[in-house]
Amino acid sequence: MLILVIVAGLLLGTLLNIIIIRLPRERNLLRWPLHCTRTGEALVWWQLLPVVGWLVQRGRSRDGRPLHWIHPVVELLTALVVTLLYLRYGFVASFFYLVFVCVVLIITGAIDWLHRSIYTFVILGGALLAMMGSLLLPPATLTLLEAGLGALIGGICFVLLFMLGRILFPSAAVPFGLGDVYLAIFIGSAVGITRLGPSLFYGILMAGIVSAVIVFAKYILRRRDMPQYIAYGTYMCLGTILYIVAWGL
Structure with missing residues (x-):
């Protein structure tokens, strides 16, 4: 179960990255497929793997430009938070409540770091x-x-x-x-x-x-x-x- 929680945390971090990237650009959060923020090309499945995709690309896009380090950090932080909260609470109301709170904080903190902007809504x-x-x-x-x-x-x-x-x-x-x-x-x-x-x-x-x-x-x-x-x-x-x-x- 612990492994599943860690994987779920990493996947949640990937979802948060989509929001962090698209929200400041006023793009549709549900649009598919996902595209590289540098080249605009559609991403293949392995590039979407949490952390692994960034490491395989060595932190660079297809044209050699650097990809921001904050995105694998978001995925790792989300997985760490979800795992630690699960170990403390298990699957109870407090766990889901605090995961929600931390999700809002991670999205807000990452966007503020990248764009010096906090979204009121x-x-x-x-x-x-x-x-x-x-x-x-x-x-x-x-x-x-x-x-x-x-x-x-x-x-x-x-x-x-x-x-x-x-x-x-x-x-x-x-x-x-x-x-x-x-x-x-x-x-x-x-x-x-x-x-x-x-x-x-x-x-x-x-x-x-x-x-x-x-x-x-x-x-x-x-x-x-x-x-x-x-x-x-x-x-x-x-x-x-x-x-x-x-x-x-």
């Missing part, structure tokens, strides 16, 4: 479904009230931070935008008010460490190839996934 739709899903969970795990308060407090905190950034740095890019506010609402609704702080802490800590490394490399080592900004939403997603896998609900 994905996040707010996910928040609504998460609150509805809380009704199916044991009361000791998460209640609708806790989910609603988590969404409210998460949104308020990040709205205040967003407004403070605009006031202090009116002509500069703030560390996060409204998309991150919506993401905080989703995280709050998904984990509840009591787990909101620890979930966000992991993401903030990861973003802080990466920012410190970038500042050190840019101003101390005089590296000019360092990124100007970081995908803050990606680290919020990764931090929440880390919390869910480590501590559960």
Whole structure:
């Protein structure tokens, strides 16, 4: 059974990659066959194999251009998350609920990393479904009230931070935008008010460490190839996934 769960996680990761690739391009998510993002050619069956297809191609398209590394990472991360949640919960309501939450976070984090964009309908739709899903969970795990308060407090905190950034740095890019506010609402609704702080802490800590490394490399080592900004939403997603896998609900 464990092998089947791992394979299912890898296949789910492949499905998420289709969404991650096609959603920003406003393409039909159900269109078949799938096409290479570099050459536009139809993909053959072995190229669709999770991770294996990328490795066989050595991370390059047919014309030699590099394929993004994030796609095999999405497949591996999805399989890892699904497997660890299965080992913790088995096939119960909490397992399916948390897999759904992590799916939304993986899609959002990957798209934000690639395009610096967070899709409102994905996040707010996910928040609504998460609150509805809380009704199916044991009361000791998460209640609708806790989910609603988590969404409210998460949104308020990040709205205040967003407004403070605009006031202090009116002509500069703030560390996060409204998309991150919506993401905080989703995280709050998904984990509840009591787990909101620890979930966000992991993401903030990861973003802080990466920012410190970038500042050190840019101003101390005089590296000019360092990124100007970081995908803050990606680290919020990764931090929440880390919390869910480590501590559960």
